[in-house]
Amino acid sequence: MDDQKKMILEYVIAEYLEEDDDQEIDCDTELISGGIVDSFSMVSLKRFLEKKYSIQIPDADASPEAFDSVNKISDLVDRFKNA
Amino acid sequence: MTYSANIRAALEQELGGIKEKGLFKEERFILGPQKADISVEYPSGAPASDVINFCANNYLGLSSHPDVVKAAHEGLETHGYGMSSVRFICGTQDIHRTLEQKLTEFLGTEDTILFPSCMDANAGVFEAVLGPEDVMIADRLVHASIIDGMRLCASMRDTYKHSDMKHLEQKLEMHQDKRIRLIITDGVFSMDGDLAKMDEIVALAKKWDAMVFTDESHSSGFIGKTGRGVHEHCGVMGEIDIITTTLGKGLGGASGGCVSGRKEIVELCRQKARPYLFSNTVAPVIVSGAIKVLDLISGNTERRDKLEWNTNYWRQGLTDAGFDIKKGDSPIVPVMLYNAKLAQDMSRDLYHEGIYAVGFFFPVVPQAAARIRTQLSADHDQAHLDKGLAAFKKVGEKHGILGLGKKEIIEKFGK
Ligand SMILES: Cc1ncc(COP(=O)(O)O)c(C=O)c1O
Numbered sequence: 001m002d003d004q005k006k007m008i009l010e011y012v013i014a015e016y017l018e019e020d021d022d023q024e025i026d027c028d029t030e031l032i033s034g035g036i037v038d039s040f041s042m043v044s045l046k047r048f049l050e051k052k053y054s055i056q057i058p059d060a061d062a063s064p065e066a067f068d069s070v071n072k073i074s075d076l077v078d079r080f081k082n083a
Numbered sequence: 084m085t086y087s088a089n090i091r092a093a094l095e096q097e098l099g100g101i102k103e104k105g106l107f108k109e110e111r112f113i114l115g116p117q118k119a120d121i122s123v124e125y126p127s128g129a130p131a132s133d134v135i136n137f138c139a140n141n142y143l144g145l146s147s148h149p150d151v152v153k154a155a156h157e158g159l160e161t162h163g164y165g166m167s168s169v170r171f172i173c174g175t176q177d178i179h180r181t182l183e184q185k186l187t188e189f190l191g192t193e194d195t196i197l198f199p200s201c202m203d204a205n206a207g208v209f210e211a212v213l214g215p216e217d218v219m220i221a222d223r224l225v226h227a228s229i230i231d232g233m234r235l236c237a238s239m240r241d242t243y244k245h246s247d248m249k250h251l252e253q254k255l256e257m258h259q260d261k262r263i264r265l266i267i268t269d270g271v272f273s274m275d276g277d278l279a280k281m282d283e284i285v286a287l288a289k290k291w292d293a294m295v296f297t298d299e300s301h302s303s304g305f306i307g308k309t310g311r312g313v314h315e316h317c318g319v320m321g322e323i324d325i326i327t328t329t330l331g332k333g334l335g336g337a338s339g340g341c342v343s344g345r346k347e348i349v350e351l352c353r354q355k356a357r358p359y360l361f362s363n364t365v366a367p368v369i370v371s372g373a374i375k376v377l378d379l380i381s382g383n384t385e386r387r388d389k390l391e392w393n394t395n396y397w398r399q400g401l402t403d404a405g406f407d408i409k410k411g412d413s414p415i416v417p418v419m420l421y422n423a424k425l426a427q428d429m430s431r432d433l434y435h436e437g438i439y440a441v442g443f444f445f446p447v448v449p450q451a452a453a454r455i456r457t458q459l460s461a462d463h464d465q466a467h468l469d470k471g472l473a474a475f476k477k478v479g480e481k482h483g484i485l486g487l488g489k490k491e492i493i494e495k496f497g498k
Contacts (some may be wrong), residue, residue, distance in 0.1 A: 018244065040221075040233070042243045047257065 004077065009070045016031065016041065028069040032051060042067055049073070055080040105423070106446075116147035117336060119462040123439065135467050137440040137457045140332035142414055143176065143376075143386045144462030145305050150379060160369020162457060166364045170197075171353075174364030182370050185377045186341055190303070190328070191311060191320040196350040196444045197370075199362045201230040201300050201329035201340030207356030208296075208325060208342050209236035218258045221267035222246065226298055229267060238265075245272075248283050253328065255291035257317055265325075266294035270313035271301035274448050274456065276415030278306070281317035294324040300340075301415060304333035304380055305387040305461075316412070330369065335376040339365045390414055390461040393468060397459055400472040405485035407492070414459035417443075418475070419452070421489060422496040426453040429478055436474035451498035 001009070009033055013025055016036050017040050024034070031037040037045065049055065057080055066076050101107050122131045145151050158178065168174035179197060186195040198204040205228040209219060217238040221229065231242050236356045241258065243251040251266065258264050261415070266288055268279040279297065288295045299312040307315025314323050325348055330339035342352050350383035352359060380386060394414045401408050401418060409417040420426045428443030433440055435445055444453035457471075479485045484492055 028318070039243050040230070040240050041223075043239055044254065044257070047239075047241075 005070055005074045007052070008049070008073050008077075012037070012045070012070060015045065015048075015058075027074075029070070030068055030071075032064045032068045037067065039064060045073075049077055053077055053081055064079075085256070088114065098162050109430040111489060113217060113485070117141055118144070118147050119460060119464070119467050121439070124455065125434075132434070132437070133460065133461075134437050134439040135471060136460075137438060137471060139458060139460060140301070141303075141336050141460045141462060142333035142390055142458070144390075144460050145334070145379070146336035148379070151375050154375030155337075155368045155372035157475075159368045162367035162371065164368070165312075165366055168364060169360060169362065170364045171360065174246055175199040176367060176370070178370045178374065179364065182374050182377075185374060185381075186343055187386075189311060189377055189381060190326050190343045191314070192323070192326060192343040194346040195341050195343040196349045196352050196356075196359065197365050198340045198356075198359055199341065199365060200331065200472075201298070201327055202231075202336055203358035203362065204327040204340040204342045205232040205298065206228045206235060207232065207358040208237070208327065208348075208352055209233055209265075211350055211352045211355040212325075212356070213238040213263060215239075217260060217263040217265065218261040219265050219267055220251065220254045220258065220293075222269065222272075222279070224272050224342050225267060225269050226273060226300070229269075229298060233267070238384065246277070246280055248287065252287055252291070253285070253368055255287060255293055258292065259291070264291065266293050267296045268298075269301070270297045271300040271306060271411075271413045271415065273415065274303050274443065274454075275409050275458075276413045277415055278302075278313050278316065278412055281313050281323075285317075285319045286323050295322070296325040297323055299326050299328040300332055301413065302333075303328040304376075305390050306413060309384055310380055328407075330373045330376075335369075335372050337369045337372055339369055339373065386461040390459060393461065393463050394461045394463070397457070397468055398469070400468065401457075401475060402481065404472065404476045405478060405487075406475065407488055409454075416457045416458060416459065417454040419454050419489065419492075420484070420496075421451050421453055421498060423453045425482065425484075425492075425496050426455055429482060430455055430477040432481065433474055436477060437472050438474045 046057055050057060067073055093329055111123050114122045114124060115133055119136055121136050122133050124131050133258045162176055162178060166174040183195040183197060209232045218241060219233055219238050220241045222245055223242045242253050243254050255264055266284055271278055284295055302312045304310045306313050314320050323345040327342050342349060398416055407419045423444035426444055430440060430442040440455050440456050440457050
């Protein structure tokens, strides 16, 4: 796993799982459709990525589909890092 | 006629889906006024059973108090039945102003505005005060009406883990570039019965230049030494920027709610809050009753003291019997059962023992967190509590859960 994915995965685990959660998350786990991240909490994830990687993700691109797994999020970040 | 057979079939199918998932809610009919001893018709058409009510928000036992009923009667005589107007056209009477002033004094704020309900107060306040340059940071367990209100507001939304002050601080730091940071919490969390750490929240708000919002629906009238709410309990009276609360629970139980706090915020609600501007005024009967409620409890803590005694006795009794209850200082006492079917079965068995207490399970509470939520009232006497405890013990024994913790109950019954 590359550093960026690792970083995002760690953030998602720290941010969205409770301490006594026995749920396991990997880079393919469905975050939004799986009910781990709700649409409210997605905002802070977007903000975190923007600050961390000094990018701007337009709201139109920050769809629930684009945020549905660590892999997809990482792809999204790549797109705007190189934009 | 456009209500076609297809539409009917589609909606029937949706209802069927709700039933299949075991989420269909059936109402029980209470024959008479709300109090500790009630007579209930359930299922519909069945002969009435006499049960003790452990699931009302009638915390102070004022819902059918003779003085409150009398004051409501008097209000009906002096101020009529309805106003047929929103507040700002011709729906404001002298008593509306009186009630707002009394709430301001009681809650220890600068000003207050009445809403048709606390649901409406929560739906209207955020949009009226905040804009796109602001951020709302809410505890993840706030009430559904707050979530709806946040959805209606154009500000950025964020959340923090339940009562996790470290997480909240991270969020406050992250959002320093916003104009206003508003921390949003319930005072008492309605499903768990725990209290917000209001003193720590206020300290963080000062440190990180944020405002504080709390919904005191499950604390107004009884939490804190003189019942002002969680802000009193935590020693931060006067330091909360926005309080919402309801007249539909401890404070008489009829209906109505309010936003109370900084006077500019209240004024903005008067000018802009849509559920205030576009819905009818609170009826005079209710206003008169609520004024009496505040008079009864402002100079006298007898009812909240009795409720506190009841709460301690009940929590101790359930703990001694071997139940796994959520810790807290409020009269909301959840008996944790983790498994949805167990919660339903126990609630039904308790009902047959003359105890009315409802089971809650997903999606009202998280998965594997099913429970029976019990609520105390100043209307309960020790005899009610003793009968309730005896029934809980009997039913708990029948299901073999006394003395078991979370892990053991889940092992035995599944999630
Ligand atoms: C925390 C909280 N806020 C608001 C409300 C809504 O209050 P009302 O019945 O006045 O709309 C409730 C009631 O269910 C509640 O529990």
